[in-house]
Amino acid sequence: MALAEFLEDLDELADAAVAAFAAATDPKTLESARIEFLGAKKGRLKTVQKKMGQVDKTDRPAAGKHFNQLKQRIDQAFAAARARLDQGASPARQSKKEPFDPTLPGMSVTLGRRHPITQTIEELKEIMGRLGFHVADGPEIEDAWHNFEALNIPPEHPARDPLENFYLSVAGSNDEPMLLRSQTSTVQIRVMEHTPPPVRIISLGRVYRPDTADATHYPMFHQMEGLLIDTRVTMADLKSVLRMFATSYLGGDVHIRFRPSFFPFTEPSVEVDYQWNDQWIEFGGAGMVDPNVLEAVGYDPEQVTGFAFGLGVERLCMRRHNITDIREFYKNDVRFLHQF
Amino acid sequence: MIVSWKWLKDYIPLGMSVAELEHRLSMSGLNHESTTKVANDLAFDLEVTSNRPDCLGHLGVAREISVLWDLPLEIPDPRPTASGPAITDLTNVTVECPELCYRYTARVIRGVEIGPSPDWLASRLRTIGFAVINNVVDISNYVLMECGQPLHVFDFGLLNGPEIIVRAARDGEEFAAIDHRRYQLEPGMCVIADTQRAVALGGVMGGVDSEVSESTTDLLIEAAEFSPLSIRNTARKLNLHSPS
Numbered sequence: 001m002a003l004a005e006f007l008e009d010l011d012e013l014a015d016a017a018v019a020a021f022a023a024a025t026d027p028k029t030l031e032s033a034r035i036e037f038l039g040a041k042k043g044r045l046k047t048v049q050k051k052m053g054q055v056d057k058t059d060r061p062a063a064g065k066h067f068n069q070l071k072q073r074i075d076q077a078f079a080a081a082r083a084r085l086d087q088g089a090s091p092a093r094q095s096k097k098e099p100f101d102p103t104l105p106g107m108s109v110t111l112g113r114r115h116p117i118t119q120t121i122e123e124l125k126e127i128m129g130r131l132g133f134h135v136a137d138g139p140e141i142e143d144a145w146h147n148f149e150a151l152n153i154p155p156e157h158p159a160r161d162p163l164e165n166f167y168l169s170v171a172g173s174n175d176e177p178m179l180l181r182s183q184t185s186t187v188q189i190r191v192m193e194h195t196p197p198p199v200r201i202i203s204l205g206r207v208y209r210p211d212t213a214d215a216t217h218y219p220m221f222h223q224m225e226g227l228l229i230d231t232r233v234t235m236a237d238l239k240s241v242l243r244m245f246a247t248s249y250l251g252g253d254v255h256i257r258f259r260p261s262f263f264p265f266t267e268p269s270v271e272v273d274y275q276w277n278d279q280w281i282e283f284g285g286a287g288m289v290d291p292n293v294l295e296a297v298g299y300d301p302e303q304v305t306g307f308a309f310g311l312g313v314e315r316l317c318m319r320r321h322n323i324t325d326i327r328e329f330y331k332n333d334v335r336f337l338h339q340f
Numbered sequence: 341m342i343v344s345w346k347w348l349k350d351y352i353p354l355g356m357s358v359a360e361l362e363h364r365l366s367m368s369g370l371n372h373e374s375t376t377k378v379a380n381d382l383a384f385d386l387e388v389t390s391n392r393p394d395c396l397g398h399l400g401v402a403r404e405i406s407v408l409w410d411l412p413l414e415i416p417d418p419r420p421t422a423s424g425p426a427i428t429d430l431t432n433v434t435v436e437c438p439e440l441c442y443r444y445t446a447r448v449i450r451g452v453e454i455g456p457s458p459d460w461l462a463s464r465l466r467t468i469g470f471a472v473i474n475n476v477v478d479i480s481n482y483v484l485m486e487c488g489q490p491l492h493v494f495d496f497g498l499l500n501g502p503e504i505i506v507r508a509a510r511d512g513e514e515f516a517a518i519d520h521r522r523y524q525l526e527p528g529m530c531v532i533a534d535t536q537r538a539v540a541l542g543g544v545m546g547g548v549d550s551e552v553s554e555s556t557t558d559l560l561i562e563a564a565e566f567s568p569l570s571i572r573n574t575a576r577k578l579n580l581h582s583p584s
């Protein structure tokens with residue numbers, strides 16, 4: 001290709017580019033023009049640039065010099081057009097701006113809310129507090145003694161099965177197996193170990209059981225544990241406390257019934273139901289504390305007796321708010337959580 | 341555990357309504373979970389807590405009902421007459437590991453014909469969810485669900501000796517169970533063996549090469565009591581579970 005031809009193409013292109021940029025009346029048009037001329041892949045400048053390879057070798061330095069000059073000219077034209085459009089826009093925008101209207105409502109700040117489980121726990125603490133129960137806490141990672149042995153669950157009992165508990169792969173400080181607690185009864189033991197009777201505590205917290213998650217089960221959930229140890233405590237006291245609790249939480253005069261059952265750490269053991277609209281609904285389990293458990297913590301079963309009960313927190317919360325799927329609590333969906 | 345209405349009636353007159361029965365059983369510790377209609381019988385699913393093994397069988401549940409309603413309980417009192425030679429002439433039982441097997445009893449029946457069970461037996465097993473196989477297997481399942489005692493039946497002709505030796509398994513001993521899989525045993529496991537090899541895992545599962553088949557003519561019936569711990573550990577280690 002002759003040098004003259006090449007230079008001619010270049011000049012033509014540069015003129016076209018400058019004209020196009022000058023003619024652009026809004027950013028959109030300018031942008032399309034830019035892509036047409038200065039586009040990195042298919043821009044017309046690029047096309048011409050490629051043709052430089054076809055220019056005779058001796059002419060190439062001159063061609064290149066001219067090319068650079070023209071590119072600069074095109075770039076400047078583009079920059080000028082852009083500046084013009086930007087400047088032109090602002091005065092126009094400003095003139096459209098409205099005066100400030102102070103009668104409009106302000107922008108509200110979204111407030112956080114407590115999780116419904118937390119709210120339920122707080123309420124339960126308050127109700128039981130009025131009945132004279134203090135709140136006790138315990139670790140979620142327990143050793144086998146606190147979670148089983150002290151609760152009258154001997155070494156070979158099926159409740160200890162790895163299929164029924166989340167055992168940790170690391171052992172405790174004395175090489176005993178550690179697990180995520182499967183019930184809050186462990187806190188009973190911890191309190192009784194360090195306190196002489198009388199004891200009047202509740203403990204609320206997370207427990208863990210390997211359960212497939214479905215509408216009514218979840219591998220992690222919350223329990224409320226109650227324990228009362230004193231001299232001459234009877235099952236009538238247990239029933240009274242549970243009835244007062246149920247009445248406080250559910251409102252109205254709520255009746256409680258006991259059904260015989262079995263737990264290793266209580267004797268006798270019962271399952272507790274409450275009556276609601278002519279239906280009996282499961283509340284949880286309870287019983288008189290097994291003498292073996294009292295002995296394990298150093299109490300004298302001939303001197304003191306006591307009762308214990310355990311209720312599921314999620315179940316109470318679901319009942320109160322008509323929630324049908326326990327998994328809603330753990331999805332962390334703000335649309336669900338901010339309704340409480 | 342599932343019990344059949346018709347079967348319970350063998351031991352106790354059930355004059356109360358179904359709803360009343362369900363309710364009172366729940367209120368006395370056998371939590372009623374569901375009732376299903378099977379053929380023209382009713383199957384009750386009851387939760388038997390681990391402190392009430394006496395209720396693992398229809399007789400146990402019938403006993404509960406008789407106490408709750410103050411009804412007479414009719415416990416069957418079978419006294420089969422033995423004929424032929426004394427069992428000690430035919431076989432021998434030795435228990436070498438009394439800590440794994442507390443008691444072992446055996447009876448021999450000769451000249452049996454394996455065939456289908458009578459309808460009344462088959463329908464009761466079906467009501468409570470058991471598979472119906474043949475008269476011998478069905479009878480042993482029936483007895484289990486009647487009084488809670490598991491039985492195991494061997495083909496007497498396939499036992500070497502023939503005798504029964506109850507012993508601890510040898511380390512690495514091989515055993516082929518009736519599920520047609522081979523298992524490697526460990527010393528803590530209780531094994532029922534003849535003079536040559538293990539023929540059953542005590543309280544867990546029978547062996548395939550002493551299993552009752554269509555050609556069996558002589559039976560050895562085992563009624564035994566094994567250490568619960570041994571049963572559970574063996575079953576868990578080998579992942580072998582059965583209704584017994």
